[in-house]
Amino acid sequence: MSAEIASSFTAAPTRVVIIGGGITGLALARKLQESTAKAVEVTLLEAADVLGGNLRGEIIPSKFGDFIVDHGPDSWVIAKPEATALCRELGLGDALIETTEANRGVFLVHQGELRPMPEGLALGIPTRVRSLLTTDLFSWKAKARMLLEPLVPKGKWGDDVSVGEFLERRIGIEPTETLVAPLLGGIFAGDAYEISLKTAFPQFLADEKNSSLVRAAMKRRKMLAGKKPSAFHSLRGGIRQLVDTLAASLTKTAVRTGARAVAVARSTDSDSQNKPRWTVSTDAGESFPADHVVFTGPSWSSKPLLDAIDATLPWEQFQFGSAATAFFAFPRSAVAHSLQGTGFIIPKREGRGILAGTWVSSKWAGRAPEGTVLMRAFLGGKGNGALVDESDEVLASTGLAELRTLLGISGEPIFSRVYRFKDASPNPRPGHLERVKALRTALGKHPGLHVAGNGYDGAGIPDCVRQANTVAAQILAG
């Protein structure tokens, strides 16, 4: 051991209190407790009785066998490497799975019917001219507009713009409303015309700057040389496998569930470098001294705690969308429609009661027993967020009625389940990342306070893990 490392271990350990036990808090706790460079004492406070935050799921037994049900998030984007790397560090490399190769297509509801989406139409950007020209999902005017995208002059956006405004200019209103708006409704439970492009799809801004979206997408397709790789990773045991394995690895962290942080206050004593120390109090009347406090809850839950320390912090006010999922299991024979795809999205103009559907057992191997299917209806989103306050019966019957009509389902489900995600999906507005930067700069006046999680630098699971890694590195370097 070097003299520096030895002396850091003889010094008093750095005490870190993490508020929130979602993926951000859990990944952060692990990174800190694994540190060999610095002695760190980590306490993690989670208000709920279970860890994982939005990463929820369960195994539902039936006479056919077990179903693996991911209540909400079921996977993450492979292109952002942090979540996959975390799984490998946790020894879950062999449990990583990709979407089933034969079922990677997506369907679209068009005039009340399910229609396969033209191949290569990733996020509304055409990469195969022939499949675009032969589909009747778009008018000729819309097709021409999409193909002429390379000729559209760059927008004068400045640094950021809404996803809807950007795509409407680049590829036209029809594909934006048909393809991109419903997709964003699903991801953010929000409105494409309100969500920051730089936060949601930074690649698009770069593509526009470098050449054009169509040219960049075609180049990427050519590089794949005919292969259709999965864009997503999940785990054989469902998304809970990540949370459970991560939680089990926290052997050197004091984990408190059912412990809501209700106040964070500056302590009167200071550490040897004269930095302020903090005290975090919980609703159970406990208090924890800390050199660092990391707020990983949704930003609306962290704001009041931080406002009490400094009411001048420049918080960005943005909405968190609400959504619900309704799951149904059926014998395969009860469903008339082909289920060869990951599921379908529904443009708003179709006026249906759900936003999208996922054919869970087609998308992932091992989620449903042989001879059965598991499917999910997605409800809520912009303007429909109040739906999550409806009863389970209303949500289940709305979801089931839509799936029945679209897929030709007969008979009663083996089981149905409803799950709610209230105020869970951030809808970052244009300029979001700049405002987060300003918040972090202002927090610098209060050494030891940090924010991380889905309300800040990206909302996907890998974004959350990346933020956890960044904060861990800052604490360990301090």
Ligand SMILES: Cc1cc2nc3c(=O)[nH]c(=O)nc-3n(C[C@H](O)[C@H](O)[C@H](O)COP(=O)(O)OP(=O)(O)OC[C@H]3O[C@@H](n4cnc5c(N)ncnc54)[C@H](O)[C@@H]3O)c2cc1C
């Ligand atoms: C329906 C849905 C589907 C999604 N699908 C995907 C997907 O497929 N892929 C993907 O990459 N992402 C997906 N996401 C996004 C992703 O799941 C989330 O952004 C991510 O899980 C957020 O993790 P987090 O730890 O930052 O926050 P959270 O999961 O919100 O966890 C924060 C935790 O902090 C706790 N907390 C809050 N305040 C306090 C307090 N005062 N004291 C103690 N504890 C507190 C909360 O109880 C919570 O457990 C989805 C999100 C939703 C809602």
